[in-house]
Amino acid sequence: MRSKSGILLHAIGLVLIIAFSLFPFYWMVSSSFKTQAQILASPPQWFFTPTLQNYADIFADAKVVNAIINSLIVATSTTLLAVALGTPAAFALARYEFKGKSDLWFWFISNRMTSPIVLALPVYLIAMYANLLDTHIVLILIYLTFNVPIVVWIVTDQFKSIPPDLEQAARLDGADQFTIFRKIYLPLGAPGIAVSAIFSFIFSWNELLYALVLTRRNVQTAPVVATSFMSGYELPWGKIMATGTVIVLPVTIFALIVSRHMVRGLTMGATK
Amino acid sequence: MSFLQLDTIKKTYGDVSVIKGVSFAAAKGEFVVFVGPSGCGKSTLLRMIAGLEDVTEGHLYIDGKDVTYEEPAKRELSMVFQSYALYPHMSVFENMAFGLRMAKVPEAEIKTRVTEAARILHLEPLLDRKPRALSGGQRQRVAIGRSIVRHPKIFLFDEPLSNLDAELRTQMRVEIAKLHRDLGTTMVYVTHDQVEAMTLADRIVVLRAGLVEQIGTPTELYDRPANTFVAGFIGSPKMNFIKASVTGVGSGSLTLANPSFVGGTLSVETVSTGRVKAGDTVIVGLRPEHLELNAAQPLLSLTLDFAENLGGATQLYSRSEGDIVAIVVHGRPDVKPGDTLRVGIEGRHIYLFDANGLAL
Numbered sequence: 001m002r003s004k005s006g007i008l009l010h011a012i013g014l015v016l017i018i019a020f021s022l023f024p025f026y027w028m029v030s031s032s033f034k035t036q037a038q039i040l041a042s043p044p045q046w047f048f049t050p051t052l053q054n055y056a057d058i059f060a061d062a063k064v065v066n067a068i069i070n071s072l073i074v075a076t077s078t079t080l081l082a083v084a085l086g087t088p089a090a091f092a093l094a095r096y097e098f099k100g101k102s103d104l105w106f107w108f109i110s111n112r113m114t115s116p117i118v119l120a121l122p123v124y125l126i127a128m129y130a131n132l133l134d135t136h137i138v139l140i141l142i143y144l145t146f147n148v149p150i151v152v153w154i155v156t157d158q159f160k161s162i163p164p165d166l167e168q169a170a171r172l173d174g175a176d177q178f179t180i181f182r183k184i185y186l187p188l189g190a191p192g193i194a195v196s197a198i199f200s201f202i203f204s205w206n207e208l209l210y211a212l213v214l215t216r217r218n219v220q221t222a223p224v225v226a227t228s229f230m231s232g233y234e235l236p237w238g239k240i241m242a243t244g245t246v247i248v249l250p251v252t253i254f255a256l257i258v259s260r261h262m263v264r265g266l267t268m269g270a271t272k
Numbered sequence: 273m274s275f276l277q278l279d280t281i282k283k284t285y286g287d288v289s290v291i292k293g294v295s296f297a298a299a300k301g302e303f304v305v306f307v308g309p310s311g312c313g314k315s316t317l318l319r320m321i322a323g324l325e326d327v328t329e330g331h332l333y334i335d336g337k338d339v340t341y342e343e344p345a346k347r348e349l350s351m352v353f354q355s356y357a358l359y360p361h362m363s364v365f366e367n368m369a370f371g372l373r374m375a376k377v378p379e380a381e382i383k384t385r386v387t388e389a390a391r392i393l394h395l396e397p398l399l400d401r402k403p404r405a406l407s408g409g410q411r412q413r414v415a416i417g418r419s420i421v422r423h424p425k426i427f428l429f430d431e432p433l434s435n436l437d438a439e440l441r442t443q444m445r446v447e448i449a450k451l452h453r454d455l456g457t458t459m460v461y462v463t464h465d466q467v468e469a470m471t472l473a474d475r476i477v478v479l480r481a482g483l484v485e486q487i488g489t490p491t492e493l494y495d496r497p498a499n500t501f502v503a504g505f506i507g508s509p510k511m512n513f514i515k516a517s518v519t520g521v522g523s524g525s526l527t528l529a530n531p532s533f534v535g536g537t538l539s540v541e542t543v544s545t546g547r548v549k550a551g552d553t554v555i556v557g558l559r560p561e562h563l564e565l566n567a568a569q570p571l572l573s574l575t576l577d578f579a580e581n582l583g584g585a586t587q588l589y590s591r592s593e594g595d596i597v598a599i600v601v602h603g604r605p606d607v608k609p610g611d612t613l614r615v616g617i618e619g620r621h622i623y624l625f626d627a628n629g630l631a632l
Contacts, residue, residue, distance in 0.1 A: 165357035168324050173371035173422075174345035183370075187361045 025248075032241035039237045054242035064243060067225035072250065073136055074221060075204040078143040082200045083193060085144070086151025090189075091181050093152065094159035095167065105156075111149040120213050127214055134216040142210050147200040154199070158192025159185055194261035201254050205247070222247045274333075275300035275458055276321070276426060281330035283316055283482075290316050292482040293330070298460070298475070303452050306462045307469040307505070308479035314462045315354075315430055317479070321460060322351050322428050335425055345374070350419035351428040354435065356411045358403040364390075364414050365399040371422045382421075389417040392451070409440045416451070429461040433468065445471060466506050470494070478502050500629035503557050509587065511623070512558045512597045518548050526624075528554060532592040534570050534614065540622055544632040554632065557623030560587070560598040565605055567616020572597065574613045579605075588613070 031039050033050035058064045092098070093105060123142060124133075132138040162185060170180045186193070211221045220228075226243045229236055274297035283291035291313045298304045306314040319325040321332065323344030332340045339347050350371070359367050365386055372382045390396045393413040403411055412432060419427055429448070433441045449472055452459055463469055469476050470490045478485040478493065478501075486498040490506075497503035504510045519537065520527035526545060528538045540556070548554060563572075565588075574590035574597055581604060588599040590613055599615060607613065624632040 163355060163357065165353045165355045166359060168322075168344075169351070169353060169357040169418075170359075170370070171324070171344045172322060172349065172351050173418075174374035175370075179374070184359065 028241050028244050028248075031237060032245045034238060036236065036238055039241075054238035055246075058239055058242050058246070063220070063228075064222075064225055064246075067220050067222045068246065068250075070136070070219045071205055071222040071247075074139045074143065074219075075201050075250075077136070077140050078147055078204040079197050079200040081140065081144055082147035082151045083197050086148045086196065087155050087186065087189070087193060088181065089148070089152050090155035090159055091185055093156045094162075095164070108149040108152045111145065116146075116209050120209060123210065124213050133214060134218050136219055138214050139204075139211060139219065139221070142214065143200075143204045143207060147203060150199050150203070151193075151196040154196040155189055155192045158189045162188050190261040194258040198255050198258055202251055205251055274298060275302070275335055276304075276460070277333040278317075278321075279331040279333070281317070281320060281332060282328045283313070283320060283325065284328045290482050291320070291328075294479075294482075294484055295330075296477055296484065296487060298458060301456050301458055303459045303461065303472055303474045305469040305473035305476050306460065306479055307464065307466060307476055308485075309505075310464055311481075312479040313482040314464075314479050318351075318428055318430055318460060318462045321426075322349055323347050324351075348422075348425045349428055350422050350424040350426075351430065352412075352415045352419055352432045354431040356403075356415040356435075358411055358414055358418075360403050363400050363402060364395060364406070364417075367403070367414055368418045368421050371418065375422070385421045385423075386417075389420045392420065392454075393417050393447075408436055409444065412436065412444060416448075420451075420455070425458065427457055427459040429459065431463055432461075433463075434465075448472060466508060470506065476506075478505060496631070497557075497623065498631055500555060500557065500625050503623060503625070503631075507559055507561075509560045509598045509600065512560060512563075512595075513625075514556045514558070514595045514597070516554055516556050518550050518552045518554055521545050521548065521550055526554070528556065530556075530593075530595075532572050532574065532595050532597075534573050538571060540624060541619055542624055542632060544624070547626065547632055553627040555625040555627070555629065557625060558597070558617055559621065559623075560600040562617050562621040563597070563599040563601075563615050564617065565599070565601055565607075565613060565615060567614065570614035570616045572613075572615040574615055576607055576609050576611045576613055578609050579607065590615075 032054050033052070034045070034048055035051055035053070038045050038048050089108075093101065127133050127138045130138075132141075166184055166188075167180055170184055175183065206223060207221075208223045208227070211224045212227075215221070215224065222243070226240060226247060229240050229243070276298040278294055278296045280293045280295050281291055282289070282293050294317060296304075306317060308314050316325060320327050323339070323342060327340050330340070331338055334347060334349075359370060362370065368386045368389060369382050372385060377385075386399070387396075390399055393416060395410070395413055395417055398406060398410060398414075403414065406414065412435075415432070432448075433444050436444060445468060448461075452472075461468070461472060473490055475487060475489055476493055477487050480501055486493060486502045488496075493502055493506045497506060500511075500513060504513070514530055514532060516528035516530040516533070516538070518526055519529045522545070524543065524545060525539055525541050526548065528540060529536055530538070538556075572592070574592045577589045577591055577596075579589070580587040584602065586601050586604055588601065588605075588607070590597050590599065597615070599613070626632055
């Protein structure tokens with residue numbers, strides 16, 4: 001039993017952490033409803049009459065709308081493909097012994113050890129020779145190289161925590177490997193799959209470097225467009241913040257939808 | 273031909289030999305128990321029958337068919353795991369129906385069979401629950417139910433009761449015995465608990481270090497253990513062993529010497545006089561429940577160490593000259609630590625083993 005002062009300190013700590021992490025978010029959202037003068041006012045204006053002008057401006061801009069659609073296409077396709085390709089790989093790595101397994105495992109992890117900028121030029125050249133510059137496909141492919149390892153990594157761990165007895169019981173029940181994967185491992189691995197899907201989505205949605213290097217006009221993604229406001233002689237803070245808010249929304253919604261699968265103790269009751 | 277036959281089955285993991293050649297046959301409807309200490313290979317053997325472990329050498333036949341390399345599902349067996357291995361994301365009904373769905377049994381038939389199994393195992397009110405909402409005993413029943421619905425040729429049980437508390441274990445033991453009586457299916461049951469082995473088995477296979485020590489009915493193993501290992505394993509508390517030297521070999525009797533014996537010597541009737549000679553060491557086996565206090569013709573003179581009152585019976589731990597002897601007596605004898613006990617036994621209850629532990 002914790003003391004009352006302990007609980008109070010705990011609560012204060014939590015409030016501070018929440019305030020610290022949410023304040024920038026608050027600043028972005030509130031600024032998106034301010035005029036340029038209100039944003040630049042010092043001291044900051046805590047109370048103001050909100051305006052929707054910034055949103056009207058960005059949604060009137062075909063570039064922004066297109067960018068968001070592009071981002072949605074790229075992030076959704078990447079996430080779906082990463083999960084579809086990564087989970088069977090994770091199943092194999094978690095449950096089978098085969099030659100070169102540990103090397104393969106290391107390769108999956110080491111994929112994330114390289115700094116993306118190191119590969120930017122070679123990737124650009126490959127994309128150019130393959131005539132893939134400024135297409136959705138090139139972004140999806142390059143994001144998959146980052147996201148499949150993440151899915152494999154997280155989901156393998158999740159699959160390993162499923163008692164092997166369950167698989168053997170299913171084998172005796174007459175289930176083949178694919179059925180075991182589909183009926184036992186996928187539902188029980190849902191928390192890990194959900195986490196890895198969120199990571200995939202966020203990564204693909206936020207990625208800036210490759211999006212900047214590999215796209216021109218047609219498939220610019222949202223982060224690329226948001227930064228493009230920063231060129232020229234003025235900084236339209238209101239539009240930047242409004243774009244930022246719009247960019248954050250889909251990720252938040254996606255995370256909320258998926259997070260209901262992130263319940264712990266899903267395998268409880270399988271074994272004593 | 274036997275219903276289940278193991279023909280010099282061997283299992284090795286790399287250089288480690290786990291099962292070193294087990295041959296055994298069970299008749300249809302028989303309840304066979306594999307018993308032995310942990311690490312003896314009994315679970316591995318069961319999993320080889322199930323098809324979950326490969327057979328390194330030897331052959332396995334079920335119902336006259338060689339299934340050594342057959343897929344687990346095609347062997348038409350079902351297994352109750354020590355951990356139950358219930359599918360946690362499925363309801364009790366779905367857990368039991370899973371195997372039938374895999375076998376593409378019609379939905380109406382699935383419903384009939386699951387309902388029937390649920391009735392037998394008193395699971396009817398729980399069919400919609402998930403395993404996590406069940407108690408240990410209920411999970412155990414579901415695991416058994418999942419086996420029953422498939423109408424397997426053989427039931428395999430891998431230490432199914434070891435996760436239950438003592439009371440529930442006794443209750444489930446009785447239920448499994450009833451189930452065997454009602455279904456009449458061949459059952460192979462693995463346990464390290466000799467009480468489960470004695471009470472459930474038609475025949476017991478005693479294993480040690482990957483080898484069969486003895487196969488027989490519970491009574492045979494209790495009355496005529498092949499060696500000191502089986503003698504010590506079957507029966508609780510375990511048999512007392514006292515080493516003695518042979519001082520005289522008569523026709524149909526041996527004279528043995530040990531300071532614990534009253535008068536220093538003991539004459540035992542045996543038919544195996546030809547296998548020992550004077551000067552040999554033999555092991556005398558005495559079951560605690562056969563020993564009696566205040567015998568008219570005492571055989572051992574012992575000092576009481578301490579007594580455990582079990583209510584209806586008392587366990588006495590006594591010693592003499594380095595031998596520790598346990599005695600079980602009915603009621604509560606009026607003795608206290610330090611007392612000298614004069615203990616007797618009927619001649620027919622004396623077991624004799626040679627120096628290597630083999631029965632004489």
